Amino acid sequence: MSIECRRVALSALLLALTGCSSEKEPASGIAIGLLLPFTGSASATASNLERATLYAADRINEGGGIAGQKVRIVSRDTHSDVVRGRRAAEQLAAEGVVAVIGPESAEIAEAIRPALAAAGVLFLSPLVGAAAEPSRVCDTPWFRLAPSAKSLGEALAKQATSEEAPRVAVLYSSSPYDRALGGAAADRFITLGGEVALQLQLNPNAQSYASVVSAATDAGVTDVILAASPRAAAILINEFDGLSREKPRWFLSPLLKTDLLVQNVAPQALEDALGVAPKIYDHSEEFPLAFSKRWEGDQPLEGAYFYYDAMALLAVALAKATANPSGTLTLDRAMLDAAGPPGEGVRWDELDAGLERLSEGDDLYYTGLTGPLSLERCGSRSTGATEDWTVRNGAILDLSK
Numbered sequence: 371m372s373i374e375c376r377r378v379a380l381s382a383l384l385l386a387l388t389g390c391s392s393e394k395e396p397a398s399g400i401a402i403g404l405l406l407p408f409t410g411s412a413s414a415t416a417s418n419l420e421r422a423t424l425y426a427a428d429r430i431n432e433g434g435g436i437a438g439q440k441v442r443i444v445s446r447d448t449h450s451d452v453v454r455g456r457r458a459a460e461q462l463a464a465e466g467v468v469a470v471i472g473p474e475s476a477e478i479a480e481a482i483r484p485a486l487a488a489a490g491v492l493f494l495s496p497l498v499g500a501a502a503e504p505s506r507v508c509d510t511p512w513f514r515l516a517p518s519a520k521s522l523g524e525a526l527a528k529q530a531t532s533e534e535a536p537r538v539a540v541l542y543s544s545s546p547y548d549r550a551l552g553g554a555a556a557d558r559f560i561t562l563g564g565e566v567a568l569q570l571q572l573n574p575n576a577q578s579y580a581s582v583v584s585a586a587t588d589a590g591v592t593d594v595i596l597a598a599s600p601r602a603a604a605i606l607i608n609e610f611d612g613l614s615r616e617k618p619r620w621f622l623s624p625l626l627k628t629d630l631l632v633q634n635v636a637p638q639a640l641e642d643a644l645g646v647a648p649k650i651y652d653h654s655e656e657f658p659l660a661f662s663k664r665w666e667g668d669q670p671l672e673g674a675y676f677y678y679d680a681m682a683l684l685a686v687a688l689a690k691a692t693a694n695p696s697g698t699l700t701l702d703r704a705m706l707d708a709a710g711p712p713g714e715g716v717r718w719d720e721l722d723a724g725l726e727r728l729s730e731g732d733d734l735y736y737t738g739l740t741g742p743l744s745l746e747r748c749g750s751r752s753t754g755a756t757e758d759w760t761v762r763n764g765a766i767l768d769l770s771k
Contacts, residue, residue, distance in 0.1 A: 410450025
């Protein structure tokens with residue numbers, strides 16, 4: 371599907387589906403791409419996140435789909451790798467998807483964004499926030515449901531300050547997201563009266579961080595604020611555990627809130643570690659029970675709430691775009707309209723009925739499991755909050771429930 375034809379599809383989707391021709395048209399319905407790490411180092415959560423997206427698609431289709439068209443999820447594997455993730459994104463664009471949801475990694479997300487923008491495909495990341503604060507100027511919106519790296523870094527600094535951490539090391543990988551998070555944490559920690567004894571960028575592909583451990587020991591570091599991939603974090607934490615006489619307290623970024631990290635470090639190495647993560651507002655039993663019923667007992671992980679919200683928000687935006695009689699409402703603009711007032715809010719479990727009402731002309735927006743979804747013009751979430759978590763007895767524990 372050509373870029374020009376895809377842009378028509380964003381504002382008048384039904385006409386585009388029948389009027390645009392391509393050698394690789396979707397078989398039927400509205401194709402939505404989903405990028406997840408079904409294999410590779412980050413594969414542990416992919417199936418659960420896919421199920422959340424599919425469950426949202428079920429509810430959308432139960433409500434009649436988008437103006438009579440069913441949605442269809444086209445899943446592709448990033449293989450937890452930047453190069454293969456970019457190739458998967460390009461395949462999805464060539465197959466005619468109108469939007470891509472994912473991926474799991476900020477580094478992969480940054481790498482695939484240009485290809486999706488060039489193809490005219492909307493990009494929606496459930497768990498990757500903006501590296502920088504929203505800009506007044508953006509060429510192509512990138513819609514993100516997690517708080518920005520700056521917000522999360524400042525939350526980590528406040529957490530470390532509240533724990534009376536005297537001399538911290540701030541360590542972060544070279545990805546734009548982790549650099550922004552680490553830099554924000556360091557700056558905020560200093561303004562709160564703390565001392566950043568060491569601030570280093572980590573090579574994400576290193577096989578050892580012994581020199582980093584040595585530098586931290588020489589600097590008298592007592593605590594570490596860390597933003598890196600689970601693989602790099604596990605190597606670093608294990609080497610601190612083995613080489614450092616005084617074990618630091620750890621303050622961890624949201625992407626380290628994963629069993630993949632906890633299961634790959636030495637026993638007790640992360641005991642009582644603290645971290646921050648994007649906040650989930652709906653802690654009732656309704657969504658877990660409904661999810662479990664749909665997937666034969668499987669329970670939704672924390673990220674599943676964000677992936678469900680991403681698919682639901684996209685559906686409301688598509689419905690708004692296709693219901694616009696003038697055909698002038700682009701999908702980008704409809705995404706902003708779908709994320710907040712004016713209008714009446716639609717809950718996650720009202721999605722099917724809400725889509726029917728939208729087709730009848732009602733003014734609605736999606737409220738979200740993860741709280742208010744208000745988006746800035748360039749796609750960053752303007753109201754995202756954070757919550758605290760810890761590691762106890764080898765397990766991740768949410769401190770906000």
